Amino acid sequence: MQNTIPSKQVLLKTFLTGLRRRNITNKGMTLLERKRAIKLSADLAMASVRKEAKWSNALMADLSRKFQRKTVLPSKHRHVVIKGNKVSTHKRGARRRCAAKATAIAKCIIRKREQVLRRLVPGGKCMDECTLLDETLDYLQLLKAQVDVMRLLVKALE
């Protein structure tokens, strides 16, 4: 179940290649544009290192849609209908009815947080709870590696 820890060298290489391709050396870039380009490279590097993860595909699809106005990669999402989409109405009703039923409140809290997590992890909308946690784990590993790589770069350039 656990994937290998992402190799930082591969990540770094992919990241830098992406930066070059984005022509980040172009002087005409404003800070915002540059930041977006860097972030794009970072996201792409992260996603390409872990190709088999769901969040990775979702991220690639999102990015390609954003920057190229068309989906380059086939979306591999499982289009699962998440019953949690109705959490808001259910929660309101639950809170009214279940004032004395602590279980429902606890479940509401957990469900609400789960929704937030779904929003954070790319592709989280279409995953069930189990997969969501799996993907979160993977995504966190990659994120941490990416941040370390970027920190190394900044340090090296000082």
Place this chain on the structure above:
Amino acid sequence: MSGSLNGNSASSGGGATGAGGDDFFDQMLSSLPSPWADLANPKSPWDLTTGANAPGSGEDCGGYDESALLASRLRQHQISGSGSPAGAKPMMLHQMLMSAAGRAPGGGAGAGAGGAGDPSGFFPLPLSLGRDDVEGAFKSPNGTGAEGLFNGYGGGLPGAAQANNQPPFHHAQQGAPMPAQNFGGAAPNAGAQAPAPAASGGGAAAPPRQRVRARRGQATDPHSIAERLRRERIAERMKALQELVPNANKTDKASMLDEIIDYVKFLQLQVKVLSMSRLGGAAAVAPLVANMSSEGQGGSNGAGGSDSSLTVTEQQVAKLMEEDMGSAMQYLQGKGLCLMPISLASAISSATCHPRASASHLGGGPAAAAAHHLILPGPQAQPNSNNHVNPDGPSSPNLSGLTAQSAMANGNADSHKDASSA
């Protein structure tokens, strides 16, 4: 809370049972029928029993406390396995018996841990003991046993792996590993044999057995099994996440989710902030790093690599000069050097013609020395540069505007430029 729990449990356990464990056992079992009977809506009788005993919360043993309920419910959704009371009922008895048969603290911990594994696996062990043995086991431990039993029981009541996780955690710190932990270890192994031994073990006609069997019957229902499997998988993942996320010593699913969310947000924010930093010069390093990692790429690398005295910065800027003036400027910008717009404009307009000349004017104060060195590899890396250096003499004052200390760099560069071209 744990302290109060201990106090309450000890006092209430001792006071309620008086003599020992079997009265207590009876008391527990007598309180079971209501949740057992009402399986459709397990929660409300659960509430009542919890309210009546309130061992998990320890706040009010006899009262019906909403905050205690919420706390216990939240604890219900713990990482080692939350569950609907339907699934939790078999676990409840497990934990009870486990904690009784074993030592108190280990029993709670083992039951809590093992309960998350496969509760039905527990059944063969205590049930095969026979009621008398169980009672004997209840009786044999001393006051700590009764207390532990109470803890295990109290933990078991509201659901699987709830409050009993917390007092056993505290107990476990005090106590030694218990035989019940062996149960916990053995139980998941025995989990595979759950249905058959469970059925056989449930053959006894004693009322607790019947209840247990009913519970087991509930548990062996395919839906609950699937539910249980799903919960276990989720618990597994939560545990793995616990190791990854810092500061994640929470046992509660809700707070664990909170920590995870915070950590994801934090890392994403870090990526954003870092991308706004001086990573613009990273592209400058890109060819260098890519070349060095895949050895032997590009001829210019040879020249750069041969000069060990030169810093990476200078090599990189030299390479950048080949490609694009702008990249070198970006790189310099990343290094904290300031540029003068007018000279920059003219430099860029002449950049295509005189990219090499700018090498002579690199550097702020600290980099001025570097600029001197930079000229040397310039001719090596770019054999044509010699030809261009001289014609660029007149334009050099423009380019020298690149540096903060333009005069210094200019004077130095000019002298060295002449030296290199000669």
